[in-house]
Amino acid sequence: MQLKQIGEFNFICHIQSDTIYNPDTVIQGIGDDCAIYNTSEHVNQLISTDTMVEGIHFSFHYMMPYDVGYRLMSANLSDIAAMGGTPKQVVLSVAAPDYIDTDILDEIYRGIKDQCKKYGVNILGGDTVRIEGPMVWTVTIIGEVPQGCAVLRSGAQISDVVGVTNYLGYAATGLSALMYSLDGYTMTKIGHQRPEPQVFLGQRLRDLGVHSMNDISDGLASELNEIASASSVSIVIEEKAIPLHAETYALAEHLQTNPVDYALYGGEDFQLVFTAPKSLVPQLQDMDGISLIGEVLSGPTVVQMVTPDKTVKTIEAKGYNHFHES
Amino acid sequence: MQLKQIGEFNFICHIQSDTIYNPDTVIQGIGDDCAIYNTSEHVNQLISTDTMVEGIHFSFHYMMPYDVGYRLMSANLSDIAAMGGTPKQVVLSVAAPDYIDTDILDEIYRGIKDQCKKYGVNILGGDTVRIEGPMVWTVTIIGEVPQGCAVLRSGAQISDVVGVTNYLGYAATGLSALMYSLDGYTMTKIGHQRPEPQVFLGQRLRDLGVHSMNDISDGLASELNEIASASSVSIVIEEKAIPLHAETYALAEHLQTNPVDYALYGGEDFQLVFTAPKSLVPQLQDMDGISLIGEVLSGPTVVQMVTPDKTVKTIEAKGYNHFHES
Numbered sequence: 001m002q003l004k005q006i007g008e009f010n011f012i013c014h015i016q017s018d019t020i021y022n023p024d025t026v027i028q029g030i031g032d033d034c035a036i037y038n039t040s041e042h043v044n045q046l047i048s049t050d051t052m053v054e055g056i057h058f059s060f061h062y063m064m065p066y067d068v069g070y071r072l073m074s075a076n077l078s079d080i081a082a083m084g085g086t087p088k089q090v091v092l093s094v095a096a097p098d099y100i101d102t103d104i105l106d107e108i109y110r111g112i113k114d115q116c117k118k119y120g121v122n123i124l125g126g127d128t129v130r131i132e133g134p135m136v137w138t139v140t141i142i143g144e145v146p147q148g149c150a151v152l153r154s155g156a157q158i159s160d161v162v163g164v165t166n167y168l169g170y171a172a173t174g175l176s177a178l179m180y181s182l183d184g185y186t187m188t189k190i191g192h193q194r195p196e197p198q199v200f201l202g203q204r205l206r207d208l209g210v211h212s213m214n215d216i217s218d219g220l221a222s223e224l225n226e227i228a229s230a231s232s233v234s235i236v237i238e239e240k241a242i243p244l245h246a247e248t249y250a251l252a253e254h255l256q257t258n259p260v261d262y263a264l265y266g267g268e269d270f271q272l273v274f275t276a277p278k279s280l281v282p283q284l285q286d287m288d289g290i291s292l293i294g295e296v297l298s299g300p301t302v303v304q305m306v307t308p309d310k311t312v313k314t315i316e317a318k319g320y321n322h323f324h325e326s
Numbered sequence: 327m328q329l330k331q332i333g334e335f336n337f338i339c340h341i342q343s344d345t346i347y348n349p350d351t352v353i354q355g356i357g358d359d360c361a362i363y364n365t366s367e368h369v370n371q372l373i374s375t376d377t378m379v380e381g382i383h384f385s386f387h388y389m390m391p392y393d394v395g396y397r398l399m400s401a402n403l404s405d406i407a408a409m410g411g412t413p414k415q416v417v418l419s420v421a422a423p424d425y426i427d428t429d430i431l432d433e434i435y436r437g438i439k440d441q442c443k444k445y446g447v448n449i450l451g452g453d454t455v456r457i458e459g460p461m462v463w464t465v466t467i468i469g470e471v472p473q474g475c476a477v478l479r480s481g482a483q484i485s486d487v488v489g490v491t492n493y494l495g496y497a498a499t500g501l502s503a504l505m506y507s508l509d510g511y512t513m514t515k516i517g518h519q520r521p522e523p524q525v526f527l528g529q530r531l532r533d534l535g536v537h538s539m540n541d542i543s544d545g546l547a548s549e550l551n552e553i554a555s556a557s558s559v560s561i562v563i564e565e566k567a568i569p570l571h572a573e574t575y576a577l578a579e580h581l582q583t584n585p586v587d588y589a590l591y592g593g594e595d596f597q598l599v600f601t602a603p604k605s606l607v608p609q610l611q612d613m614d615g616i617s618l619i620g621e622v623l624s625g626p627t628v629v630q631m632v633t634p635d636k637t638v639k640t641i642e643a644k645g646y647n648h649f650h651e652s
Contacts, residue, residue: 027370027476028476028478031556032408032409032478032479032480032556033374033404033405033406033408033409033479033540033541034372034373034374034405034406034408034409034411034469034476035372035373035374036370036371036372036409036471036476037370037371037373038370038371039365039371044353044362044363044364045362045363045364045365046360046361046362047360047361047363047415047417047450047451047468048359048360048361048417048451049417049418049419049451049452049453049464049466050419050453051419051420051421051453051455051462051464052455053421053455053456053457055458056455056456056457056458057455078359079359079360080359080360082358082359082360083358083359083360083362085360089373091373091374091375091466092375093375093376093377093464094377095377095379095462124373125373125374125375125466126375127375127376127377127464129377129378129379129382129383130379130382131379131382131459131460131462132381132382132459132460133457133458133459133460134457134458134459136377136421136457136462138375138377138419138453138464140375140417140451140466142373142468143360145362150353150354150360150362152354152358153358153359154358214359215359230357230358
């Protein structure tokens with residue numbers, strides 16, 4: 001059935017069931033001019049908004065509608081994770097052409113709802129409007145963090161170690177494999193289609209007392225430059241310490257590319273990069289999924305990488321900037 | 327200059343100054359993965375999201391870019407007004423074609439910022455992305471209301487009076503005058519281009535103890551039906567009690583249309599409709615900008631209107647539904 005046959009209002013009614021996964025905070029969900037909710041005591045509120053446009057940020061060539069919803073939520077949850085926060089509430093908006101099959105919208109919502117359920121996040125609002133053009137999804141997410149404990153990107157201090165979570169370049173590997181129609185690369189293809197935000201690791205790193213943190217949505221190069229710039233420090237990383245998956249090495253060999261480029265310039269891993277005082281190194285080394293890859297130094301706000309042959313390369317902030325033409 | 331020449335990141339930097347109009351609640355504004363803010367004590371949080379698409383919800387034929395921003399914010403502020411709340415924070419997202427002149431975006435932001443400044447609302451986040459299609463703006467607004475005092479549309483009680491604020495059909499009159507290229511109609515044209523949300527009246531009505539409230543974004547017919555349906559009551563209004571502006575009567579005479587239709591079916595007045603116990607009638611009659619137009623009755627959830635010749639007409643919920651083809 002097409003959206004124009006069911007109507008905007010009926011579609012909203014249709015999707016508004018099964019939207020509350022953490023009822024303690026909700027006084028009134030979808031259905032009035034506003035939803036009503038409560039915040040916890042002794043916390044700060046976090047807020048972020050993200051928009052994904054069909055054909056620019058996602059495509060049904062490489063993703064199922066369910067995956068589009070799943071990844072949309074992962075991107076937003078990742079912004080809360082990057083502050084060390086706990087996600088609480090979201091509101092969604094979709095602009096869709098009126099000829100769209102409501103089964104596609106249903107599947108996107110199913111992906112969104114499954115991620116909300118997993119992280120105990122309520123869907124408190126939605127707007128469904130018509131567009132003569134590509135689908136546009138916007139999610140605003142609200143989270144909480146203990147008072148004064150949000151981890152900013154501006155907190156890096158000289159002599160901090162630099163760490164990252166899990167594998168980098170993972171989603172970019174999967175996307176490349178899909179674009180080149182390569183068999184195999186099963187894990188990284190899933191990594192592109194259903195990336196997982198690092199909400200729980202973000203909270204653990206916050207509790208441990210890391211100094212600065214970013215999520216890796218635009219590639220490691222871009223995120224490290226953001227930390228260096230916001231904190232007015234210099235960052236040096238070791239190329240061989242960057243954690244890459246076996247499929248990334250395999251793909252780079254197959255395509256004759258540099259494997260580390262997937263980590264530096266590939267988008268949407270939704271892993272975390274952070275800096276932490278040296279005193280935390282033993283605890284960080286004991287944690288699963290943490291790699292220490294560099295150090296924070298004084299000096300100009302620049303990011304450099306030491307290659308295996310000990311050459312020092314400056315890492316520019318190029319990444320996934322939606323407007324610059326490459 | 328075009329957006330693609332300045333780049334997404336530089337454009338965000340460019341607009342992120344002058345965004346905090348109520349600094350007491352803000353710990354960190356735009357610039358990290360999330361913004362950080364605080365909520366007040368003894369309040370509930372309100373949240374709502376709205377999307378406006380170029381060519382569907384606004385057009386540069388009848389509005390200047392400044393007005394588009396102004397009205398976008400009015401629509402969101404109105405959702406908070408409809409609950410009797412105080413607006414506090416917003417986040418914005420825009421999907422824009424990369425050939426768009428940044429002067430147009432600047433003007434839209436100026437309209438948004440002027441409304442935020444007027445109501446003491448902070449802009450805490452923004453996303454700017456590229457689209458191959460029409461501009462899409464999404465605003466999420468957060469407000470507060472004293473604990474347990476939010477005015478729902480489901481609170482109407484039998485024997486309540488029905489009231490509205492200011493003039494209805496005002497924006498629709500202005501839009502019609504613009505579409506027919508008619509001279510004059512100065513006030514209602516401004517009413518279409520720069521509608522004003524009824525935030526302060528909404529708070530006064532909440533403090534007074536009204537039972538139910540809605541903002542009039544889709545015409546009085548649609549909003550009254552929402553209250554009747556949510557509250558399981560019947561509503562009867564008097565046609566001659568509906569407050570219409572002199573320009574609405576003049577336009578209806580000129581176009582040989584029924585003046586009350588502008589109020590019943592015209593969109594985006596952003597006035598308020600409410601029901602209140604009869605005991606409040608003296609106080610409501612003393613307030614500027616309040617008209618009492620009907621009564622809440624028991625019986626089937628239906629809205630009826632008594633015409634000047636005492637005919638009773640059922641008022642259907644047709645209004646500004648974006649997906650139904652008329």
